[in-house]
Amino acid sequence: MPDGTIGSLGERFFRDGFVAGVPVLTPNEAAVFRTELEVAEARFGGSMHYILFPNLIFRSADRLLRNPRLLDAVEAVLGPDILAYECTYIIKEPGNTKRVSWHQDLTYWGLDTDDIVSAWLALSPATEESGCMRMIPGSHRVGKQTHVDLRESDNILSRGQTIQNVDEATAVSAALAPGELSLHHGWTMHASHPNRSVDRRIGFNIVFMKPSVRQKVQARECAILMRGQDSFRHYDPLPRAQADFDPEMMALREEIDRRRNATWQTS
Template identity: 50%
Template sequence: MLDTARFAETYNRQGYLSEVPIIAPQEAAQYRAELEAIEAARGPMHYKAKMHTVLPWVWDLVTHPNILDTVEALIGPDILLYDSEFIIKEPNTPSFVSWHQDLTFWGLSDDAQVSLWLALSPANAQSGCMRMIPGSHTRGVWAHETSEDEDNVLLQSQTVKGVDEEAAVLCPLEPGQASFHHGWTLHASMPNESTDRRIGFNAQFIAPHVRQTKHDHDTALLVRGEDRYGHFKADVAATESFGAEATQCWEVLNKLHVDTQGAR
């Protein structure tokens, strides 16, 4: 059983958790196989939003009790799933993630949010695992500069300059382990210099009182507890793999997600 009381104390102090056991390595390998079969059939799935609306096994994964129990300890018993996607670095490629805070351009009204990053392949120093700045979530919003860098995974290549690299902590993960980080925690990752793909499953959870400030069209889906606010339109969990109607809706949702994060 997970020590969620300890998780909450650590998370509140340092702004993240790491090496949290979620699923067995064999299960991670099976989910990786499922993903790569979809990629073979439909093309790259990197950074595609709302994957739980088109893949039932993603819905099963994102509602795993070990995930939701941890999230509940961090943001409370009422939980909305805001997004789910895969973040993939191909082997021996220059892709990287610059120092940034997740919430900078999301338009959310509150920081009652937590990001899950679950390893489906080894995430270590060589493959470009995440680095965190402990305690950075307590210093509010840091200034970000935007640019166009094709090697930067972030949509706007948003970057915080002048970060103390010596304060950075590596967060390596074995397949099946996860990290959870606060939306204001500074984090980054280096290129994948290994011979294997670095595959992470990323999901965003928010408390229901949080709302979108940029527009009135954003979506989410209740995964635990109660939504007494109704700030978001409701996503629909997938019941079949890329069903025709769900796929049409997903394409619209993915574009909306990208446009929302890209708007200033």
């Protein structure tokens, strides 16, 4: 492992259910990846917010996904065999009034174990003003909580899925500078406020998991082997894009998106 921060990361992750402020990119590197994203958005014709597997659309996202410092941090939690189950940019535009309610990631994913970690890599400042994530320390240890589908218009989550009566006095803000990473457990309760800043809040979000994790809802889904070995073969491997905006890769991405949405609606 490259430094002491990574070396103690696993211990802190399993104690608190999250870690934040892990250095992955320099500020200059984060700025380059942001510029490449926004150039791709101009060609795409709109925001890349929640576009699943953008690494199949343009190769900057693929390079970011495979960053060795990012994978070092994930390995400290999951061990040497790592799959990427999904990746997407999560973007809050400045002045956007939408928020994310208290929820747990694993509730609707249809996976059989919690050997996963959600990684969030900041490409712009993620502050309390811009709506950084807020975590409830230790909440991963209580397991799955009841969610109510409120379907509120100001909620970014598709169902407005919400854990009610959360003690917000115990929440911790996971603020990040550009280039910093947070990791959180699939049962960690988290939420975020609207972006009240004058800049976009841009994060690259990846769900990593052990290859042993099985999908219970869909017969076959796709994943990417990032490190180590996959001796289970529960997922179809995704090819690596060789060019930006390749029509075949974009069509594949849309099919994967269709399958994943079916999982979320069924779980």
